[in-house]
Amino acid sequence: MSRTTRLLDLLQILRRHRCPVSGTALAQELGVSLRTLYRDIASLRAIGAEIEGEPGMGYRLEPGLMLPPLMFSEEEIEALTLGLRWVQRRADDGLANAAGDALAKVAAVLPGEHRHRMQDSALLVGPGWERRQHVDLEELRRAIRHQSKLRILYSDQHGRRSERVIWPFVIAFFESARIVAAWCELRQAFRNFRADRIEAATATGERYARPRAVLEREWLSTLLPESVSDGAYPACDTHHKRERNMQEEIVFYTNPWSRGGIVHWMLEELGQPYRMEVIEYGPPMKSPEYLAINPMGKVPAIRHGNTVVTEAAAICAYLAEAFPEAGLLPTPEGRGDYYRWLFFTAGPLEMAISLKSANFTLSSEQQMQFGCGSCETAVDTLAKAVAGRRYIAGDSFTAADIYVGSHIGWGMQFGTLDRRPEFEAYWNGLKDRPAHRRTEEAIAKAMPAEPTPSG
Template identity: 60%
Template structure:
């Protein structure tokens, strides 16, 4: 490494530290001796860098000093190209054009060999999962940049439409969606609005009542403070306020839910809120911690949800719901014996017929009439007709009270009709309306929203 490169690296290290940092830390990060560090600090100060401090006290670089630019390395060119490609494909039209302009400007000043590296297609960014959006993201970005309030027409995941006035804080660009974090005047708190659910938006003349940076700090403080890998909740039952004795070894054993807030784990999350036993949530990431050896030892499928209850490990949402209903009988989430037949039938009809039929249908594939006999569910239409007939004028799927089968079925129907996987029918909508607003379901939704926000912005 040349002396010029070493000085440049040291300057970059100082820029990363906003507070005074000791010479020993700087020397370790720069990979040089303490004596060389002191000599390099002196050289930078002699070139005009406003580095304040002295040996034993620490150093800090005041803003405003620039060295003549050094050329990018080949790896830096690849990183720059990949990042600009992502912005070009995954943001709004104006931001995408800006990214392409930056690529052209950078390429114009690069030496031929590095320009070739930047234009190489060895690494490409593919098209992401794009949902149609009624509102241009450029309008949301403008409201953020101008620190102005926004008027929104918003439809939530349950299909309810509301008019909101919000104070925009941050816009998150994620692989499957775009999310606006904002203070909502209607709800009196910070909320997260998916861009594809914003039906209309208008920038209002009123400026934000507080600086956006201050709102950003307040918003971050509302995210769950616990580690995302282990969030513990102590839950009270939603349908009965009496204390439930949990005296046996099984009931007092640790109960852990392995999940991701954007997964079928939401079904089990709701179920845990219903049973009223304290539990711990361990959030796993798709493709990384979900496929790590530690979790594969729990579920070799590398999928969520799963639970650990003492020494027992249970996977698959339907099986977990059935297990929890039996393990915590005081919660009364399994029906009386005379209704167990219907209970088990619809638990496993949901898992074995409704979910695979809906999944295949939304992908555009259904068994042909001569192939229906080879599939457990027969056909998509027959599954929906059978369920529709059973739910006519029923509040509960089995017996005369709410059970674990209702948690599972209502969750699938709500999600399926919201995403278009399941055809909307009057009997389905009437059935889920009785259950998805239960206090336990609401608590699970609110906690999942916080977990989603924490995961999404944990690097922000």
């Protein structure tokens, strides 16, 4: 190994470590003596490398050092050029100008042949995202950099405005949109905001309650892990699916006198635009048009792009997975309870309560045949599941709480469930969520004077 190569390798090793590294460890990795290592560090310092430390204390490379052009391969030069040109075309003015300056600086220190290759690159960035911004992305980036809260005026897909205080911590640059990931104080959850729909933004002068890196980790933990099958496809496919999910329209088919209230609450928690179609009982619900959506001729149902989902529990599970950024999925440790109690409530519990409400008493043999057990056993099982717990799955609010909580709240309201202390405590922790209150208000406005009974 030549001395020049060894010096460059030493720089690269130091760049990998944020904390001081002992001289012994550096010498062992390079395969040289400590004496040689000390001479190499002195040589690097002599040419401007800001290396802190001394023998016995360890060494650390100060950030900001530009590696010499000898470190760049032809493909690395092409990657730098393409990436910086993309930023010039697709980012805000501040980043675009910085990218142009960086291109000029890199080109200035490259040897002649490499400089020509950079200036004559065959990799071009075509036209892409062109949308009018009310708020400069530079202002949003500044808030993220300073970990500052923003008060924003946001307009959704249908032009409905809302004022919120958010803690922005990530900006995602998609081809068709710029998405600001933030903690929303109004929703008390993570939300994604289209940057071009933020009509105004004002710094509050307050810092986040938690560090930006912690918020980002918590947000990432709410996202679905990529499946094994995704490995056969480009990584960008997963990002494209997430972007597509956020852009496709959600149509919600419901009736105020139905279980559609569960899905309505789920959609409000989701924070995504949706269009609601109220289907009247009787002929409209059995029309060919609606039977094409749900052959059972009942509500609720949703259409998300080209995907149709029916059954309230299935809709909640689907939406939580289709929009993981909403934070309605539990951590991996809570997935067992999440699926268990979501589908226990949708299956055995609901069947047992319905049979009892119809004055149908199951024999022991029938309880096994139906698979729901007795109503008393099912209700006791649910009471034990929620006893002393704020949420049904882990330490965070999930789609399972929407489904389980709705059944408990309605059950106590209409007398199909006793007002047990366990149920009341659990439901009291959910019923005042802003999304649930908005759902109740919307249903009350849509409610006819008298219900029209139907099967």
